[in-house]
Amino acid sequence: MKLLENITTIKQLEIINRLDFFTEFTLAERQVLLESFSHLYLISKDRYAFKRFEQDNRLYIILNGELRIFAEKDHVDIGHVGPGEFVGEGAFISNRERSTSAQAISDTIVLAITSEALTKLPAVIREKIKDKIIAGMSERIHKLNHFIEEKL
Secondary structure, eight states: OEEEOOOOHHHHHHHHTTSGGGTTSOHHHHHHHHHHSOEEEEEOTTOEEEOTTOOOOOEEEEEESOEEEEOTTTOOEEEEEOTTOEEOHHHHHHOOOOSSEEEESSOEEEEEEOHHHHHHSOHHHHHHHHHHHHHHHHHHHHHHHHHHHHHO
């Protein structure tokens, strides 16, 4: 992963303004999030965002591109995440090792947020991020239930 340091805040705002994840955030809240508490990374095609068992507790919000999620032992795809979706919430919330691996299908830009940075955000932004994580996890549970039902 390569840290992207030369993208202006205006360009970053242009990118996140297109994503559903940030629709509930005001412009000022988006600026605070981008300027103070997060980092943008480029994950080149076929490179890993993270691997199973790593001790990386960052939450990654996909801004551009796509990641495939899989269990390392059998390389079977568990799912794909694209713009406006996130990955890494399990390690982010519980501060435990990664349970899956994430690999870029195409060049992918992600917004990385640490749990430590989340605690420093203003309460209104923190709560909106938590709400988005809860909604996203609920959607994943729904999809997994549907997947399991199809296999039975």
